[in-house]
Amino acid sequence: EKNASHKKYNSSKIKLLIQTLPGKFFITALAIIILYIPWILVIINNxxxxxxxxNWARVSVGFNVLVKKWILSFSSLFIDLDFGFDSIATYLLRLPFLIIIGFGVYTVCRYCSRSTKLFVLTSIFVPFIILVIPDLFWSGKRSAVTRYLTSCFPAIYLSVAYLFSRYLGGNNVSHQLGDRLSLFSRQKFWRVVLAILLTASILSCSISAVSDTWWNKTPSYFNAEVAKKINASDYPLLLSDIGDDYTNIGDVISLSYLLDDNVQLLLLIQLANLEMVTSESEIFVFRPSRKLLEAMKAKQWELKSVVAGELWRVDISN
Known part of the structure; x- marks a missing residue:
């Protein structure tokens, strides 16, 4: 009788959820659409x-590059030490932290309520899959950009926090894992893991904070190197336009903080402004658009690469 009444109670809860969920969902969806109408109109008009x-996010990259970026992005929540993009040490060092993340998600799925499981799983995997599917089927690198995965990260933090709270406290936790450890008790083991996690996080933040650039700086990874090359000149003039992908304005603003005071900037809106350029300064051009390249070639200006794909030195003596 108890089992029958329990099943009846569960079925009534499910029916109630089915009845109330669509209404709540559509009200929430409608509110979100209304809030985003101004941005939707801006996108439609432009x-x-x-x-x-x-466009830069649709550039095709190899599957191995995507996998490496996924490993770097998700493990960087707890460790972000970079030994080179193609170095095996970079990925071996991150493997234990990926295992911790996976075990955290597993712990949530095993011990938490259904609603909590769904919240965590959908928060992590739905945004990730939305980015991954177009990358795999239509090429691109959207899922390789760490900032696009930001919505996945809070649920990962919650999963790992729940993992530690469960194994560091409470006496109702299964001791099966602890029984297998010969050197440490269950709680001591997880204290050591937590200490390693915190140490790796602090060390990673300390190193990246004083670095000129980092692996996740897309598409401005080379800005520090570009600035050094320009600053090495005595009388530099930097030319740039909006660029083919419309990202140059933001990058030039970022770059300006790294440039010396004697660096002059000429941001071209119309190609006719090239007439203002004289040979008195050492001229550099930063990620020019195809139109700007064609205009400079039409003037028989000679371009020499300084930073591949980013910066050129211009000779207008011809």
């Missing part, structure tokens, strides 16, 4: 520009 501005 659809081609929005498409051009995100």
């Amino acid at each position: 659809l081609q520009r929005a498409y051009d501005a995100t």
